[in-house]
Amino acid sequence: MSFQAHTIAILKDLEQNALQLDNAQAMKxxxxxxxxxxxxxxGAGRSGIAIRAFANRLVHLGFSVSVVGEISSPHSKPGDLLIIGSGSGETSSLKSLAHQAVENGVEVALITMKSDSTIGQLASSVLVLPGKMKTENDRQLIHFSQPMGSAFEQLCFIVYDAIVLELMDQLGETSQSMFKRHADFE
Structure with missing residues (x-):
């Protein structure tokens, strides 16, 4: 398969997965x-990179946002929300974080491939992104498949941007109004 064919196959794979998204889960x-x-x-690993980009856009929309572990992150309180991006919903550090959030009265939302995971059971909302776990055997799949969890992470970026677009519509935000909140010290 050529480079261009791989690129097209990835896009088709993502399109097929996107067609399976549950609108009600996203709206919740x-x-x-x-x-x-x-x-x-x-999030951890590549999922963590995707969720950091999402955090950045939420700041641009005017929300009060922190990435867990950053030194400037405030103490949590009831009424706060913890959004976790985890394909498996079983990453040890993220499971511990979700347990702590629930104990502190913080709602947990999970973006995952496994709604019945440990974190999924703790979450008040779960947005399932179809895809293949990085530990699943490629030979079990009939259609084109990317290695490990690549499709999940790519779909995360797209889904997060779709959420931003929906929030822009709901809040009456534009690229121009968001740019006023963009970092000017870079």
């Missing part, structure tokens, strides 16, 4: 975001 997460006093976000 969007409602939680709008109602949260403060939003904490965390």
């Amino acid at each position: 997460l969007i409602s939680q975001i709008r109602n949260a006093k403060h939003i904490f976000l965390q």
Whole structure:
């Protein structure tokens, strides 16, 4: 397969997965975001990179946001929201974080491939992104498949941007109004 063919196959794979997204799950997460006093976000590995980009856009929309582990992150309070991006929903550090959030009265939202995971059971909302776990055997799949969890992480970026677009519509935000909140010290 050529480079261009690989690129097209990836896009088709993502399109097929995107067609399986549950709008009601997404809208519940969007409602939680709008109602949260403060939003904490965390993911591990490549999922963590995607969720950090999402945190950045939420700041541009005017939300009070922190990435867990940053030194400037405030103490959590009831009424806050913790959004976790985890394909498996079983990453040890993220499970511990979700347990702590629930103990502190913080709502947990999970973006995952496994709604019945440990974190999924703790979460008040779960947005399932179809895809293949990085530990699943490629030979079990009939259609084109990317290695490990690549499709999940790529779809995370797209889904997070779709959530931002929906929030922009709901809040009456534009690229121009968001740019006023963009970092000027770079």
